[in-house]
Amino acid sequence: MTSSARRGPYICGIDAAMDVVSGKWKSLILWELNNHGTRRFGELRRGLPGVSEKMLIQHLREMEEDGLIHREVFREVPPRVEYSLTEYGRSLNEALRPLGAWGTERRKRLAAQTPQASA
Amino acid sequence: MTSSARRGPYICGIDAAMDVVSGKWKSLILWELNNHGTRRFGELRRGLPGVSEKMLIQHLREMEEDGLIHREVFREVPPRVEYSLTEYGRSLNEALRPLGAWGTERRKRLAAQTPQASA
DNA sequence: TCTAATACTTACAAATTAGTAAGTATTGCA
DNA sequence: TGCAATACTTACTAATTTGTAAGTATTAGA
Numbered sequence: 187m188t189s190s191a192r193r194g195p196y197i198c199g200i201d202a203a204m205d206v207v208s209g210k211w212k213s214l215i216l217w218e219l220n221n222h223g224t225r226r227f228g229e230l231r232r233g234l235p236g237v238s239e240k241m242l243i244q245h246l247r248e249m250e251e252d253g254l255i256h257r258e259v260f261r262e263v264p265p266r267v268e269y270s271l272t273e274y275g276r277s278l279n280e281a282l283r284p285l286g287a288w289g290t291e292r293r294k295r296l297a298a299q300t301p302q303a304s305a
Numbered sequence: 306m307t308s309s310a311r312r313g314p315y316i317c318g319i320d321a322a323m324d325v326v327s328g329k330w331k332s333l334i335l336w337e338l339n340n341h342g343t344r345r346f347g348e349l350r351r352g353l354p355g356v357s358e359k360m361l362i363q364h365l366r367e368m369e370e371d372g373l374i375h376r377e378v379f380r381e382v383p384p385r386v387e388y389s390l391t392e393y394g395r396s397l398n399e400a401l402r403p404l405g406a407w408g409t410e411r412r413k414r415l416a417a418q419t420p421q422a423s424a
Numbered sequence: 425t426c427t428a429a430t431a432c433t434t435a436c437a438a439a440t441t442a443g444t445a446a447g448t449a450t451t452g453c454a
Numbered sequence: 455t456g457c458a459a460t461a462c463t464t465a466c467t468a469a470t471t472t473g474t475a476a477g478t479a480t481t482a483g484a
Contacts, residue, residue, distance in 0.1 A: 196412055200332040200401060203408030208327060210442070213319040227461055238443055243462060263451045264459035281407035282319060288400035289322030293315055329472070346431055357473055362432060382481045383429035 193252075203281070206252045209245050211237050213282065216271070219255065220279045224270045254278060312371075322400070325371045328364050330356050332401065335390070338374065339398045343389045373397060 196202035207213055211234055218233045219225060225233065231242055246269060249255045254275035260266040271279065315321035326332055330353055337352045338344055344352065350361055365388060368374045373394035379385040390398065 194412075194415055196408070197333070198336060199405035199408030199410075199412065200336065201408065202411045202415075203404045204326070204332060206411070207323070213323060214316070217317060217319065239462070240444085240464090241442060244442090259461095261450090262460095263453090265450065265461055267461065278407055281403040284400040284403055285322045286318035288397055289315070289318030289320065291318075292321045292325070293313075293318065296313055296321075358432070359434090359474085360472060363472095378431095380480090381430095382483090384431055384480065386431065 203278075206249070206254065206278070207282070209248065211241060212245050212249065215242075215245060215249065216254070216275065216279055216282070219269060219271045220276070224268050227267050227269070230269065249275070322397075325368070325373065325397070326401070328367070330360060331364050331368065334361075334364060334368065335373070335394065335398050335401070338388060338390045339395070343387050346386050346388070349388065368394070 192205050194202070194205075196205065207216075214234055215230065218230060222229075222233075227242070227246075230246075231237060231239065234242065246255065246257070250257050253272060256270050256272050258268045258270075260268070311324050313321070313324075315324065326335075333353055334349065337349060341348075341352075346361070346365075349365075350356060350358065353361065365374065365376070369376050372391060375389050375391050377387045377389075379387070
């Protein structure tokens with residue numbers, strides 16, 4: 187069993203949306219794929235400093251199962267696998283935009299309070 | 306130590322926003338306070354079926370520390386404590402609105418796929 | 425003095441999520 | 455035959471988050 191438990195039942199929309207986004211690296215994967223269009227496994231790993239291969243693949247699989255990302259395998263040597271957002275995944279990214287903007291404001295606030303850390 | 310670790314440094318806005326919202330009941334607390342304006346501890350507990358008192362107070366304290374909610378104590382017998390959103394908390398709720406709408410769509414999708422469960 | 429009605433606290437256990445490190449799979453080419 | 459270069463897998467451990475259940479604090483009023 188690789189995927190985490192949940193996927194409903196949900197008691198409201200936020201609940202249902204948070205379920206697919208919660209996971210230490212998921213929103214960053216979304217961001218990375220949104221910025222680059224298409225990324226290979228190794229590129230994603232390098233783009234997310236600190237992520238372990240285990241968590242990266244686990245998150246990718248869950249997001250694929252949730253219909254957010256598309257996985258394409260090229261039968262070459264060495265093997266190549268490309269990940270990209272589906273239309274559904276892009277719509278999630280759009281829905282996250284205001285939250286991201288709010289977070290950016292929060293970072294400014296925190297930076298203003300404690301100029302050395304928390305940025 | 307009651308509060309959870311994080312609160313920065315953050316690598317992007319989503320990251321910074323997710324940090325204050327992640328926690329099993331936080332988005333529901335936001336929703337509940339947004340709908341009712343003001344709620345007592347016991348009202349919140351009853352409004353969030355399944356929440357333990359420990360987690361409820363822990364989340365409330367963290368959200369207060371994050372400036373999202375306001376806590377007002379009335380020195381009466383029996384004691385009364387009222388919670389409400391701050392302006393900052395209301396702005397977070399606004400930022401969450403598109404995500405909530407996305408989640409509502411997702412619930413519909415899931416309901417269409419598996420009419421009996423996952424709603 | 426005792427009870428009642430809130431709003432917490434605390435110690436401990438269980439569940440969930442993430443990390444580490446080593447191993448597997450594939451296959452063209454020297 | 456053996457290596458190289460990716461993309462995973464797996465077993466085990468550690469950290470974090472949540473739950474349970476019982477206890478504390480306050481004070482008006484019987």
